[in-house]
Amino acid sequence: MSQQLRLALLQMDIAFGQPEANRAKVREWVAEAARGGAEWVVLPEMWNTGYSLTNITEIADRDGQETIALMSELARTHNLHIHAGSVANLVDGKVYNSTFVFNPQGDVIGTYSKIHLFRLMDEEKYLEAGNEIGLFEWNGVQVGTMICYDLRFPELTRTMSLAGAQIVFLPAEWPHPRLNHWRHLQIARAIENQMFFVSTNRVGTAGETEFFGHSMVIDPWGEVLVEGDETEQILYATVDLGIVPEIRSRIPIFEDRRSELYTQK
Ligand SMILES: NC(=O)CCC(=O)C(=O)O
Numbered sequence: 001m002s003q004q005l006r007l008a009l010l011q012m013d014i015a016f017g018q019p020e021a022n023r024a025k026v027r028e029w030v031a032e033a034a035r036g037g038a039e040w041v042v043l044p045e046m047w048n049t050g051y052s053l054t055n056i057t058e059i060a061d062r063d064g065q066e067t068i069a070l071m072s073e074l075a076r077t078h079n080l081h082i083h084a085g086s087v088a089n090l091v092d093g094k095v096y097n098s099t100f101v102f103n104p105q106g107d108v109i110g111t112y113s114k115i116h117l118f119r120l121m122d123e124e125k126y127l128e129a130g131n132e133i134g135l136f137e138w139n140g141v142q143v144g145t146m147i148c149y150d151l152r153f154p155e156l157t158r159t160m161s162l163a164g165a166q167i168v169f170l171p172a173e174w175p176h177p178r179l180n181h182w183r184h185l186q187i188a189r190a191i192e193n194q195m196f197f198v199s200t201n202r203v204g205t206a207g208e209t210e211f212f213g214h215s216m217v218i219d220p221w222g223e224v225l226v227e228g229d230e231t232e233q234i235l236y237a238t239v240d241l242g243i244v245p246e247i248r249s250r251i252p253i254f255e256d257r258r259s260e261l262y263t264q265k
Contacts, residue, residue, distance in 0.1 A: 003141065003241035008038030009215040010085075011228045011235060013204030014173075017052030019059055023070055033234050034078035043085030044202040044215075045148050045171040046097060051206055053126040060088035060095045072106035079104045081138075085171035085200060086114065086147050094128040099145050099171065101136060110136030110145060115156075118149040121173075121209075135163055141241055144168040144195075151185050154192070161193035161254075166220075166244040170199040176210045183214065191222040194248045196239050203232055220247045 010029045015021040026043065033041045048067065049059050061067050064087065071084045082102045089098035097117075101110035113130025117123035133156065134145035144160035144167070151157075151170060160168060168189070174182050182201070190197040196219055203213040217225040217237040226237040248254060 003139065004238055005081075005241070006037055006039045006236065006238045007198060007217060008033035008036060008041045009198070009200040009217070009226075009228070009235040009237075010041060010043050011200060011203060011213045011215045011231075011233050012044065012047070013232055014044070014047050014050040014202050014206075016050045016206055017055065017059055019048040019061065019066070022048050022050075023066065027070065027074065029234065030074045030078060030080075030082065034080060036234060036236055038080055038236065040081040040083060042083045042169060042198060042200045043171060044200045045086045045173045046088055047085050047171075047202070048087040050202075051121055051173065051209075053122055056088050056095050056126050057090060057093075060090040062090050064089045064098060064100055067100055068108065071100060071102050072108075075102040075104055076106040083110075083145065083169050083171070088127075089113070095126065096128050096130060097123070097147055098130070099134060099147065099169075101143075101145065101169075103138075109138065110134065110143065112145045112147070114147040114150060116149050116153055123149075133159060135160060135165060141166055146170055148172040148174055151182075151189065154189065157189045157193050157195075161195055165193075165195060166241050167196040167198065167239070168193075170197060172199055172201040173211055174201050176212050179212050179214060182212075183216070186216060187218055187222050187224070190218040190220060192253070194220040194251070194253065195244060196220060196241070198239075201228075203228075203230055220244050
């Protein structure tokens with residue numbers, strides 16, 4: 001089976017605290033990405049509400065129901081996979097920052113809730129952290145998924161690559177002034193784990209906070225296959241997961257690790 005994926009990154013602005021408006025926009029953008037030949041569509045972080053945290057319990061998606069219904073329908077209609085970024089997701093009275101991934105039949109094939117909450121944006125005051133890492137299987141390939149601030153924890157990506165992940169998805173709301181962190185951390189994670197990194201970051205502003213986009217697809221050699229600017233746009237790139245074993249054998253870091261000397265925990 002082919003391991004090529006034509007990706008479309010939906011680098012969009014997000015209407016603050018307006019889930020209905022954001023769902024309507026995503027419906028249009030997924031249709032546009034399908035017209036552009038996308039096989040996998042990737043959304044940004046918290047695209048249903050943005051960081052409208054003071055009323056997040058009222059506007060979060062209850063058990064992800066609205067997200068699942070919409071994304072399942074769009075995946076089937078357009079015959080594509082959707083990595084639905086993440087949404088504010090109300091479960092048993094607590095709000096999680098949760099990812100859902102869909103196949104073209106509209107089934108959920110992966111879920112994840114952000115495990116590292118970002119204090120600079122008050123997440124820990126309003127959101128509940130997940131407690132499991134995000135790994136799922138696609139066509140016999142392990143796929144990792146994380147959310148924004150999770151990128152700063154190299155142990156997480158290494159745990160995924162050791163579990164066999166060949167590609168990691170990273171939806172984000174990552175703002176100025178940390179563009180250099182965003183770019184260099186992703187490129188480093190891709191090189192040191194010899195895997196693809198696929199990120200979708202929002203654009204636009206929320207109060208004083210300016211989100212810069214620069215969504216990226218990076219290959220396991222660290223080459224940037226596509227990178228956005230700071231405007232709304234759909235970015236396309238085709239990745240071939242078949243190159244991962246070749247790059248891992250060219251520089252065999254997984255064979256050369258000295259795990260007995262590392263003291264991570
Ligand atoms: N939404 C987030 O997790 C933002 C993370 C971020 O901006 C960072 O610098 O880390």
